[in-house]
Amino acid sequence: MQIFFILGIPLLLSLATLLIRRQKILGIINCIGYLLVLFCGATLLGKTFLSKSTISFFNFIYMDTLSTFFIFVTSIVSFVVALYSIGYIKKDVEQGVISRRKARIYYLLFNLFCCSMFLVPAVNNLGILWVAVEMTTLISAFLVGFYNTKKSVEAAWKYIIICSVGIIFALLGTILFSYAFSISGLEKSLNWSSMVPVAHILDKNILKIAFIFILVGYGTKAGLAPMHTWLPDAHSQAIAPISALLSGVLLKTAIYAILRFGIIIIHGVGFGYFSNLMILFGAISLIISSGFILVQKDLKRLLAYSSIEHIGIIAIGFGIGAPLAIMGALLHVFNHAITKSLMFFGAGNIVSVYKKHNMNAIRGVIKAMPFTGVTVLLGVFAITGFCPFSLFISELMILTGAFTSGSYLVAGLLLLSLAIIFGAFIYHFGKMLFGNLPKEMIVTKEPLSGKFVFSFLLFLILIPGIGLIFINKDLLWIAQNLFQR
């Protein structure tokens, strides 16, 4: 039942943007709506998690723990983004960057975008899954090109073209999956729940070819290198709250799609094939992103490349496939979504005060904005996997999984790139956060809703990390169940 609320509330809110004219009220209503969605998402996760059952409606919606987990992550991030948007959009309207009418368009697109992202993990039919992923691209293209400057329109164009081509390959893969299904003499269907039980009798060669197309297709959307070229452009040019949404959850919906097909592959072809491909793409992503992070000058592009790195880690985690590593990868999805939202919100505040993206020109953030500065500093430690934060736990789980299952090379590569990225982040952000203020800077107060968002996110980053040190053994069964359904 909750799923109808989760899909319905964003739709209702997008209708509300057509009726309500005051953007402040709109922001508050949005917030309340997404709080409700978050609540529904949490209960949904609890329901599937505790009863170990699946929820399905009319052959159209099918949810197990994997889907509800992704829905939950999406609902958390969309809630904090709704909260952060209030202050951000208000400031943009006051400064005359966007008009009041455009502020309403922002809320309309934001709601539609969230709705399409909630739809991806909920549907059963792999064709509809494809349509939903494509819808996320089409709607968010407007949000990437929102400011209508030369750079942002260019980024939006690249985004829409590269992702559409990528996703066409995913459709090709989906068709080949249904081909494998139909030549084994079964009734025509694209439903995931009817494909998995018969996966072992499907034609192995076709499945293998189809999965490569799927991985290239959805991998483009997920930002796996070398298909990542749209990602730094789009993430750096989008509005700050949307960057958080793009990086935090949009990439994960594509990862979810890969996992859904991956489960069929694991049942049909065996684990080795899935594992090798995921580790290969993950490793390429890690290597490429760590190189670009080292030499980066633009703040938001730096964060975008960091997303590529984390997507690589997640892919490697699923690829290793030991229960501990899978658990780590799932947690990493959650942790990265939260931490990256925090970082993009911080970057949004910094950019809106300093009016530039170039990291060499930004100095003394802690003096200019003490609250944002300190949270960003904590965020830097969190995102590079420093000790008390939850990303550390998930990375440790993936590493332990890699070592125990004997993939020493992968573990070594992971450690090496993590070390490089840690150094690069500390170097870049150290220069930005500390130091003297530029002379013409005027220090202003920060909005309250922003502070609340940051505290909430910091809480989410810290608590699971500390909590999981003690209880992570009990959670392992999820991972064990996940791929053996």
Add this chain to the structure above:
Amino acid sequence: MQAIILFGVLVLTYLMFVAKRMPVLIRSFRCQSFFLFLVTSIMAFDEHQLDLYIVAALLFVIKVLLIPYLLYRIMKKMRVSGDIGLFVNVQLSLLCALGLAYLAWIFSARLVAPSSQAQISILTIAFFAVLAGLFLMISRMSALAQIIGLLVMENGLFLLACAVSGGMPFFVEIAIFFDVFVSVVIMGFFVYRINKLFTHIDVNKLSNLKG
């Protein structure tokens, strides 16, 4: 009958490789979609399925009428020159087309049992259309040509779905049509914006963002 239509699709795909101006490209896309419409209606007629009739009708309305009309309109409204802007000249494009067709043939021959010649040829044409679309997107500079490339890829996939599993499930097909239409509208919108901001639609010159 079906063989002749498929041959038509193949010829039109070749035509796209040699097209130098936008109207030619749009026209050949329209004809290609029309041939796909014929294939679907014949299939619907053979199998007496209402679903397939509806899919065929949608194909006709969206891909033969609406999308080409939209593209023509965008072109007229922006008053850009109709040149596609070739990275690869016509002769070389044609050679590439031959190579891609051969690749598509090898790939589809591996995919299905060698006994079913008819299926292999359908698959070859479908994969060839997909590759042709990809080639158009990479080797042409105009943003409008990239949209056409995407649509040609989609056409190829439609043919592929028809060939391998008798079409996708009905409501998936509808959703995909809707999706394609919306994506063309949105891309058209962005082309319009690019033209307004940059005063050209040459994708090759969009290079502000690097690193």
